[in-house]
Amino acid sequence: MRTMAQVRQALSSLSGFPEWLPAGHIVEQHFVDILRRTFELHGFSGIQTRAVEPLSELTKKGETSKEVYLLSRLQADPADAESETDPRKQLGLHFDLTVPFARYVVDNAGLLTFPFKRYQIQKVWRGERPQEGRFREFIQADIDIVGDGTLPLHHDVEVPLIMHEALSALPVPAVTIHVSNRKVAQGFYQSIGIDTDRLIEVLRVVDKLDKIGPEKVAAELTQSVGISAQQAAQALRLATITGTDGQDVSDEVLRALAGAEPTELLNEGLAELTALLEATGRRRPGAVIADLKIARGLDYYTGTVYESFMAGHEDLGSVCSGGRYDSLATNGKRTFPGVGISIGLSRLLARVIGEGLVEVSRSVPTAVLVAVTDEAHRCASDAIADALRARGISADVAPSAAKFGKQIKAADKRSIPFVWFPGGDGAPDSVKDIRSGEQVEADAATWQPPTADAAPRITVSPAAACSPAGGQDGCEVDSAS
Amino acid sequence: MRTMAQVRQALSSLSGFPEWLPAGHIVEQHFVDILRRTFELHGFSGIQTRAVEPLSELTKKGETSKEVYLLSRLQADPADAESETDPRKQLGLHFDLTVPFARYVVDNAGLLTFPFKRYQIQKVWRGERPQEGRFREFIQADIDIVGDGTLPLHHDVEVPLIMHEALSALPVPAVTIHVSNRKVAQGFYQSIGIDTDRLIEVLRVVDKLDKIGPEKVAAELTQSVGISAQQAAQALRLATITGTDGQDVSDEVLRALAGAEPTELLNEGLAELTALLEATGRRRPGAVIADLKIARGLDYYTGTVYESFMAGHEDLGSVCSGGRYDSLATNGKRTFPGVGISIGLSRLLARVIGEGLVEVSRSVPTAVLVAVTDEAHRCASDAIADALRARGISADVAPSAAKFGKQIKAADKRSIPFVWFPGGDGAPDSVKDIRSGEQVEADAATWQPPTADAAPRITVSPAAACSPAGGQDGCEVDSAS
Numbered sequence: 001m002r003t004m005a006q007v008r009q010a011l012s013s014l015s016g017f018p019e020w021l022p023a024g025h026i027v028e029q030h031f032v033d034i035l036r037r038t039f040e041l042h043g044f045s046g047i048q049t050r051a052v053e054p055l056s057e058l059t060k061k062g063e064t065s066k067e068v069y070l071l072s073r074l075q076a077d078p079a080d081a082e083s084e085t086d087p088r089k090q091l092g093l094h095f096d097l098t099v100p101f102a103r104y105v106v107d108n109a110g111l112l113t114f115p116f117k118r119y120q121i122q123k124v125w126r127g128e129r130p131q132e133g134r135f136r137e138f139i140q141a142d143i144d145i146v147g148d149g150t151l152p153l154h155h156d157v158e159v160p161l162i163m164h165e166a167l168s169a170l171p172v173p174a175v176t177i178h179v180s181n182r183k184v185a186q187g188f189y190q191s192i193g194i195d196t197d198r199l200i201e202v203l204r205v206v207d208k209l210d211k212i213g214p215e216k217v218a219a220e221l222t223q224s225v226g227i228s229a230q231q232a233a234q235a236l237r238l239a240t241i242t243g244t245d246g247q248d249v250s251d252e253v254l255r256a257l258a259g260a261e262p263t264e265l266l267n268e269g270l271a272e273l274t275a276l277l278e279a280t281g282r283r284r285p286g287a288v289i290a291d292l293k294i295a296r297g298l299d300y301y302t303g304t305v306y307e308s309f310m311a312g313h314e315d316l317g318s319v320c321s322g323g324r325y326d327s328l329a330t331n332g333k334r335t336f337p338g339v340g341i342s343i344g345l346s347r348l349l350a351r352v353i354g355e356g357l358v359e360v361s362r363s364v365p366t367a368v369l370v371a372v373t374d375e376a377h378r379c380a381s382d383a384i385a386d387a388l389r390a391r392g393i394s395a396d397v398a399p400s401a402a403k404f405g406k407q408i409k410a411a412d413k414r415s416i417p418f419v420w421f422p423g424g425d426g427a428p429d430s431v432k433d434i435r436s437g438e439q440v441e442a443d444a445a446t447w448q449p450p451t452a453d454a455a456p457r458i459t460v461s462p463a464a465a466c467s468p469a470g471g472q473d474g475c476e477v478d479s480a481s
Numbered sequence: 482m483r484t485m486a487q488v489r490q491a492l493s494s495l496s497g498f499p500e501w502l503p504a505g506h507i508v509e510q511h512f513v514d515i516l517r518r519t520f521e522l523h524g525f526s527g528i529q530t531r532a533v534e535p536l537s538e539l540t541k542k543g544e545t546s547k548e549v550y551l552l553s554r555l556q557a558d559p560a561d562a563e564s565e566t567d568p569r570k571q572l573g574l575h576f577d578l579t580v581p582f583a584r585y586v587v588d589n590a591g592l593l594t595f596p597f598k599r600y601q602i603q604k605v606w607r608g609e610r611p612q613e614g615r616f617r618e619f620i621q622a623d624i625d626i627v628g629d630g631t632l633p634l635h636h637d638v639e640v641p642l643i644m645h646e647a648l649s650a651l652p653v654p655a656v657t658i659h660v661s662n663r664k665v666a667q668g669f670y671q672s673i674g675i676d677t678d679r680l681i682e683v684l685r686v687v688d689k690l691d692k693i694g695p696e697k698v699a700a701e702l703t704q705s706v707g708i709s710a711q712q713a714a715q716a717l718r719l720a721t722i723t724g725t726d727g728q729d730v731s732d733e734v735l736r737a738l739a740g741a742e743p744t745e746l747l748n749e750g751l752a753e754l755t756a757l758l759e760a761t762g763r764r765r766p767g768a769v770i771a772d773l774k775i776a777r778g779l780d781y782y783t784g785t786v787y788e789s790f791m792a793g794h795e796d797l798g799s800v801c802s803g804g805r806y807d808s809l810a811t812n813g814k815r816t817f818p819g820v821g822i823s824i825g826l827s828r829l830l831a832r833v834i835g836e837g838l839v840e841v842s843r844s845v846p847t848a849v850l851v852a853v854t855d856e857a858h859r860c861a862s863d864a865i866a867d868a869l870r871a872r873g874i875s876a877d878v879a880p881s882a883a884k885f886g887k888q889i890k891a892a893d894k895r896s897i898p899f900v901w902f903p904g905g906d907g908a909p910d911s912v913k914d915i916r917s918g919e920q921v922e923a924d925a926a927t928w929q930p931p932t933a934d935a936a937p938r939i940t941v942s943p944a945a946a947c948s949p950a951g952g953q954d955g956c957e958v959d960s961a962s
Contacts, residue, residue: 013588014572017533021592022526022599029527041870043847043877045503046510050618051532051604052498055555067555073608074536074549074573091495092555107494111502113844113894115880118503123532127554137531152881154859283863363594366524378635382764389522396524399596400633413594 016128016136018346023363023456024353028139030458031170031345032121035141038166039119042158044143047118049100051125056087057103058095067126068092093125097142098300098322098340102329105146105336114148114336115155121345135346142322144340146329151337153272156304156324157279163308163320163341164287171358171460172348173311175319178242178291181273181304182323184253185238185295187266191257192234194227200299201225206239207295210317234258239293244281246274249290272303302326306341310348319348361457362415365394367449368431369411370420372401380422384429387444388420393454395420408434417453420444497609497617499827504844504937505834509620511939512651512826513602516622519647520600523639525624528599530581532606536568538584539576548607549573574606578623579781579803579821583810586627586817595629595817596636602826616827623803625821627810632818634753637785637805638760644789644801644822645768652839652941653829654792656800658822659723659772662754662785663804665734666719666776668747672738673715675708681780682706687720688776691798715739720774725762727755730771753784783807787822791829800829842938843896846875848930849912850892851901853882861903865910868925869901874935876901889915898934901925 020028036046058068071091094100097120105112121141128134143162145155160177167175185206186199194202205220212220214236221232237256243249250270254262262270273290280288296305303324310319322341329336352358368388370381378397385395396416398407404421411419412434420442423429431447432439501509517527539549552572575581578601586593602622609615624643626636641658648656666687667680675683686701693701695717702713718737724730731751735743743751754771761769777786784805791800803822810817833839849869851862859878866876877897879888885902892900893915901923904910912928913920 014531014533014535017531019531019585019588020528021589022528025526025528028529040846041873041875043845043850043875045506045845047503047506048500048509050495050498050500051606052495052618054495069552070555071550071552071574071608074551076608093552104500108502113891117845117877125532127552127557137533147880155880279860282860364524364526364598365521369524379760379763385523392522394522394524396598399628399636410594 138346146338183269246277619827627819661775664750727758
């Protein structure tokens with residue numbers, strides 16, 4: 001079993017743009033395969049959107065504009081120069097998959113069937129200063145459901161449960177999905193008399209609670225946003241409410257009003273949150289917990305919001321986030337409300353690979369290296385390899401007809417488990433398990449490797465499974481598909 | 482069976498940046514899966530490189546600089562402004578996968594095992610004016626083998642054979658790989674007395690033969706490049722030589738010298754080309770043909786070069802190209818010679834999808850839509866769907882508890898073959914094949930759909946199979962993996 005130590009060294013020669021060695025890529029591909037399989041089992045269609053969007057599309061909802069990478073052509077025609085200052089023509093790399101998806105839905109509304117369920121696993125780019133766990137280029141894996149005009153609440157239930165199922169199938173510590181509802185927060189602030197035009201600002205400041213702590217949040221709420229100390233204290237009290245029982249959570253929120261009358265928006269939010277908790281608790285107990293400090297920075301969320309934390313790795317922040325957006329996708333006439341959730345896959349992988357939480361049995365797909373007796377007989381080795389491949393066994397042929405000891409070493413260096421020796425002159429072929437040294441006669445038309453050796457195996461490393469940071473809960477040994 | 486007509490409408494709202502509808506993405510994913518499987522069967526490791534490279538890296542070999550998209554940050558710090566004019570710091574999107582791979586090999590040389598075989602399926606970008614079949618963003622699928630210091634010729638044989646095997650597994654017309662050797666062309670020009678400093682220029686002009694025809698090539702060779710009319714005629718004669726027998730091809734090249742003495746480089750090139758043709762002809766007859774007009778525009782090729790043409794679709798140009806590059810990957814001290822070949826996957830897909838050469842049985846992964854009796858019993862339908870998914874059957878639950886007729890219509894609109902009706906109150910469940918109308922009792926714990934209905938099926942459309950453009954040769958019906 002090969003540890004990932006070697007892999008960890010190889011992040012990137014360009015800060016913020018991670019790259020994996022082949023063993024790391026096997027882990028990444030394994031994660032992607034599991035996500036894809038889970039999403040497809042639930043009837044989600046895969047799509048890819050182009051990497052670029054007009055700047056006007058990317059900055060439509062404000063706030064994120066500072067993160068955008070703009071494109072220009074190294075040798076642009078002078079005629080194109082003016083288009084580069086027109087935000088409808090100026091192109092930028094997408095910084096998430098939700099904004100491009102909303103645009104895709106509007107572009108293709110007449111050709112899609114609603115509700116439309118899609119998954120999308122793609123790179124995104126953000127021109128931020130890179131820091132630990134923050135990349136400038138990274139893979140996101142998103143699922144979203146959009147309706148035409150309306151979208152029932154049961155989809156707000158479906159989305160986190162599917163993501164939780166997918167995350168539970170990965171060889172990572174247990175993940176819990178935390179939910180809140182924008183309507184609860186906004187309705188609560190309304191109820192205690194905070195002006196409507198300050199709501200978004202309050203949400204943004206409260207969202208920093210985990211980062212800067214309650215004192216600084218309170219100070220910022222009173223000093224910068226300008227709400228009263230009592231209102232700030234109530235907002236902070238709301239933010240401390242957590243629980244899995246919808247009725248209990250709802251009761252606590254109402255108590256935190258300290259006698260103020262709940263607005264219609266608050267009641268609507270509490271009804272949604274309670275229904276969500278009831279359904280998720282029944283279908284997947286322990287997967288979802290209410291956590292009313294969750295607000296999400298992005299402007300486009302209008303109801304349920306999600307964040308997710310990995311046991312023992314809470315310092316990583318949310319590994320998987322999203323929410324309900326009722327008015328992001330619109331062409332003016334029709335609106336397509338949506339709900340979705342997104343894994344920051346590269347960040348999760350950087351932690352899993354960087355801390356050696358998983359091991360991979362070899363860094364190549366190859367199960368068998370076919371030895372070459374001499375260059376004149378390379379064709380015999382090629383024929384053996386082709387016979388193995390025809391039955392789905394990954395095989396490579398030794399690069400040179402060196403002494404067999406050297407050829408075995410070449411296999412061992414790549415952790416290829418088997419070396420095949422052509423017989424020739426009527427003698428039978430033989431195959432050697434280079435781990436045990438056992439060598440047996442074999443026929444390339446019928447021999448099979450043990451199932452466990454067919455493909456590189458990804459396992460939770462023993463160290464990770466025993467450490468407090470490891471996942472005794474959700475982190476079972478998992479084999480490559 | 483759903484034709485791809487609907488899919489064809491949906492290229493993109495931004496010229497040169499293609500996007501597929503879900504049915505088109507199923508075809509794309511099917512192609513990617515087949516390529517990946519073939520490459521892994523041959524022991525190639527998957528990697529991904531970052532999308533960006535320093536401009537100095539991208540323009541190292543010149544010529545392609547006009548195609549590069551540069552990046553800038555929308556709100557860059559003034560401190561960063563100077564770095565944006567330094568080509569070692571200025572970033573651009575990669576325009577192929579060979580240059581980034583060479584950089585990756587040099588970056589990680591100490592951590593890789595040589596010869597290193599890798600495949601890479603990724604998007605690339607070129608800031609060209611878009612035209613039919615030319616995109617600004619497209620997917621390439623590459624395989625390459627690099628050695629440390631040396632790389633034997635048998636890898637020049639291996640690479641086109643693997644790609645031919647992969648292309649033959651795709652539901653597309655037969656592809657033939659055309660090969661030549663830079664040493665043959667350069668050695669031939671040397672032998673007939675063309676100056677060394679004009680060789681690259683001659684190669685470039687001859688490369689346009691298919692586009693502009695022999696008269697214009699001859700005129701350009703004599704007038705712009707400045708070689709004699711006889712030299713131009715000989716260069717054109719070389720370019721017409723094709724064949725699958727190495728000895729015949731070699732003899733014809735020597736005859737075209739018209740008495741001139743072959744240089745060492747020409748003899749070396751002919752020996753390589755002959756050995757290549759002998760091995761490919763034996764291992765995969767008909768896959769590879771010598772075609773001495775192939776030159777490839779890029780400067781980094783030093784020996785064998787490949788282009789490939791699809792039967793009936795020669796107008797598309799080469800669908801798959803590459804060659805040997807002995808000095809692209811170097812850190813000054815060590816050099817890593819390589820050989821590789823690359824499919825322009827998006828261009829191939831645009832033709833296959835655009836001309837309706839394939840059909841896909843449905844646009845969603847879903848095999849079963851579970852009906853909902855009423856919203857109060859949605860949980861029963863969720864449980865049925867979960868039981869099906871647990872056994873690998875893709876299932877979705879009806880979005881609303883409409884009348885059953887309407888729910889069946891919702892399945893039909895997506896070409897989902899089965900609708901499941903929960904029994905309830907002790908009555909058994911039943912499942913209806915909505916194509917035949919047949920409905921039978923069923924248990925979600927044991928029922929299986931026919932294998933052919935488990936996943937969307939991709940087939941060669943009957944029209945394509947019968948038309949002259951279709952592939953009676955290599956274009957068999959293929960089912961989704």
